[in-house]
Amino acid sequence: MGAEFWFRLIHLLMIVMVVEENLFGVLCPLTDWEDRLRLRAGETIQEGTFVGRLLHNLLFWDVSPGTLAIVYYLFGLAVLLIFLFAPPRWPWKKDGQK
Secondary structure, eight states, X not given: OHHHHHHHHHHHHHHHHHHHHHHTTXXXXXXXXXXXXXXXXXXXXXXXXXXXXXXXXXHSSOOOHHHHHHHHHXXXXXXXXXXXXXXXXXXXXXXXXX
16 A cells, blocks of 8 residues: 555656756756766767657657657646546555545
8 A cells, every 4th residue: 555655755756857858958867877888988979868769769760859858748737637646655645634
């Protein structure tokens, strides 16, 4: 019972962090890590973000940063709405309590 609450709360906090990173122009840690590893391996750094390149490589279509930002915001909104309209069971409340 408590695990579901904590999983959903952590998920909400992580997507809020992704949205904030995008809002404030913070480079994704995965992108930074990949770029550093590519440099150490003697490869060239590709344009775009880690997630953008991953989507491109998996799905064979380009995702502009603006489109990716919209996806982040919509996904963040969806997670928040699900959290609000289908709230998890609070671990400190017994079944049947409001």
